[in-house]
Amino acid sequence: MRKDFAVIGLGRFGGSICKELSEKGMHVLAIDSDEAKVNEYKNIAYHSVVLDATDEDALKEIGITNFDHVIVAIGENIQASILTAVILTDLDIKRITVKAQNDYHDKILNRIGVHHVVHPERDMGKRLAHSFISNNILEYLELSNEYSIVEVIAGKKMIGKTLISLDVRAKFGCNIVAIKSGTEIDVSPEADKPLKEGDILIIIGADYDINRFEKAYI
Ligand code: ATP
Ligand code: ATP
Ligand code: CA
Structure with missing residues (x-):
């Protein structure tokens, strides 16, 4: 089933979402x-329109309520972002994602009832920082304050060893969910x-456990 998206704010972030979805x-x-x-x-994009998203009537006129998912990617103008978010939540849009500029912005958006608040710059910074710490860390995805998924190149100490002999789960409490070898992936x-x-x-x-594992083997 096809979903209909509306992207408000065509800066680098909103623009890239728009391109990728299209x-x-x-x-x-x-x-x-x-x-x-x-x-x-x-x-x-399939359609494009010039309008001020803080104008409720203009949003209604283009039938914003018919969209399955509305993404608000207005950056610098926090006031406009918040106003737009209030209008969209009042209109009961099925799914609303808003880019937050800082923690206060995030707090307000959550209070208003926005379903999904994202921090692309902060998250990308975190991911890159992890990849800078070690050349072996390729990807890092935060699942919560405590849990993550990381993608690492097997360290020298691991080559030739099995998961059983490394005893990863029992010793470090983390799970290896997949192994990529060249173009193949074993899930x-x-x-x-x-x-x-x-x-x-x-x-x-x-x-904490992933860190212990990395220190020991990566
Ligand atoms: P990025 O970092 O993604 O490039 P940004 O965080 O710097 O973007 P801005 O450039 O401030 O964000 O805003 C993104 C876009 O949102 C701009 O193209 C701007 O014209 C648009 N925009 C700002 N206010 C409104 C509004 N009230 N209605 C519609 N679009 C808006
Ligand atoms: P467990 O009681 O820990 O679930 P098991 O009875 O399933 O182990 P095996 O599957 O043979 O026994 O695995 C033995 C050990 O190998 C596990 O305790 C674990 O430490 C490690 N191991 C196996 N598979 C993985 C995995 N995917 N990720 C991390 N460690 C693993
Ligand atoms: Ca920006």
């Missing part, structure tokens, strides 16, 4: 108060298969 065949309505921005997305890795050089492990667990 490339995946989704119908996207691209909205910005700046006509030049809207023109940039004319040939990318429920056998515990008695020796690891090869260049294997990439996808590990899920508490940050």
Whole structure:
């Protein structure tokens, strides 16, 4: 089933969401108060329109309530972002995602009842920082304050060893959910298969436990 999206604010973040969704065949309505921005997305998005999202009547007029998911990517103008979020939550839009600029903005958006508040710059910074700590950490995804998923290149000490002999779950409390070897990915890795050089492990667990595991083997 196709979903209809509306993206409000075509900066780098909103613009990239709009492009990606459109490339995946989704119908996207691209909205910005700046006509030049809207023109940039004319040939990318399914529809595009110039409007001020803090104008409730203008949003109603374009039938914003018919959209399955509305993404608000207004950045610098926090007031406009909050006003837009209030209008959208009042209209009972099925799914609303708003980009937050800082923690106060986040707090207000949550209080208003926005379903999904995102912090792309902060999260990307965190992910990159983890990848800078060690050349072996390829990806880092925070699941909660305590839990994460990381993608790491198997350390030298692990090559030739099996998950059983490394005893990862019992010793470190984390789970290796998948192992990538070249272009292949094994999503429920056998515990008695020796690891090869260049294997990439996808590990899920508490940050504390993942850290202990990395210190020991990566
Ligand atoms: P990014 O970092 O994603 O590039 P940003 O966080 O710097 O963006 P801005 O450039 O301030 O955010 O805003 C993103 C877009 O939102 C801009 O193109 C701007 O014209 C648009 N915008 C701002 N206010 C409104 C509004 N009231 N209605 C519609 N669009 C708006
Ligand atoms: P457990 O009681 O810990 O679940 P098990 O009875 O399932 O172990 P095996 O599957 O043979 O026994 O695994 C033995 C040990 O190998 C586990 O205790 C664990 O430490 C480690 N292990 C096996 N598979 C994984 C995995 N996917 N991720 C992390 N560790 C694993
Ligand atoms: Ca920005």
